[in-house]
Amino acid sequence: MEPRERRSSAALLRPATATPSSPTGAPVYVHIYDLFWTNNYTYNLGVGFYHSGVEVYGREFGFGGHPFAFSGLFEKVPKDVDELGPNFRYKETVLLGHTDFSSSDIDEMMSALAQEWHGNTYHLVTRNCNHFTQHLCPLLCGQEAPGWINRLANASSRLPSFVTRCLPREWLIPVAVDLTIEDMLGHNVPVEQLKNITFCNKIPPQLCSHASTPTSPSAHSHWQNNFNSRSSS
Numbered sequence: 001m002e003p004r005e006r007r008s009s010a011a012l013l014r015p016a017t018a019t020p021s022s023p024t025g026a027p028v029y030v031h032i033y034d035l036f037w038t039n040n041y042t043y044n045l046g047v048g049f050y051h052s053g054v055e056v057y058g059r060e061f062g063f064g065g066h067p068f069a070f071s072g073l074f075e076k077v078p079k080d081v082d083e084l085g086p087n088f089r090y091k092e093t094v095l096l097g098h099t100d101f102s103s104s105d106i107d108e109m110m111s112a113l114a115q116e117w118h119g120n121t122y123h124l125v126t127r128n129c130n131h132f133t134q135h136l137c138p139l140l141c142g143q144e145a146p147g148w149i150n151r152l153a154n155a156s157s158r159l160p161s162f163v164t165r166c167l168p169r170e171w172l173i174p175v176a177v178d179l180t181i182e183d184m185l186g187h188n189v190p191v192e193q194l195k196n197i198t199f200c201n202k203i204p205p206q207l208c209s210h211a212s213t214p215t216s217p218s219a220h221s222h223w224q225n226n227f228n229s230r231s232s233s
Contacts, residue, residue: 071198097140
């Protein structure tokens with residue numbers, strides 16, 4: 001077998017050729033989660049709050065918000081609800097197609113995407129986890145993610161901003177992201193050191209060990225307020 005041609009970073013970020021019926025390559029799944037109990041009542045109306053992640057090669061990728069200018073992407077065990085938190089409940093999985101990207105291609109793709117999808121760019125209505133899923137799926141297999149997973153966010157874009165401000169932060173941020181960032185808040189770790197990480201829930205320990213001085217409560221409050229105002233603006 002001839003060596004597989006290495007793809008450029010630009011090629012990795014272009015939509016792939018659609019492969020809906022081809023069984024070749026690695027399967028691409030979208031895992032969908034109910035975000036909280038109100039979906040029990042709103043689902044029959046055709047709307048709901050959902051979290052989604054994309055699985056390929058046995059790894060699930062998602063996007064969450066935090067107050068820093070580095071990657072908001074995270075990697076988790078597929079369909080593991082405990083990593084997301086108590087306000088998330090597994091709903092269903094959709095097989096979108098197959099990708100001919102290799103596992104190492106996926107690593108490069110995620111590394112490049114991490115530079116675009118910073119945690120402090122998260123917005124419940126305009127740039128949430130489902131927007132990331134909808135961006136990633138065409139890159140992997142040329143197929144669109146189910147449109148209904150983001151229907152409520154699309155509808156909310158036409159509502160007053162105070163509606164999104166009423167939602168508790170813990171409903172919106174996966175535990176996998178939140179716990180890592182909360183742990184970091186106890187250290188004076190320069191954000192510059194974290195610019196090139198791929199997954200915000202897999203920060204190399206050596207980066208967190210460079211400083212051990214606790215961050216002041218006022219700084220923590222400033223970051224929190226900045227995140228809350230961005231999420232609801």
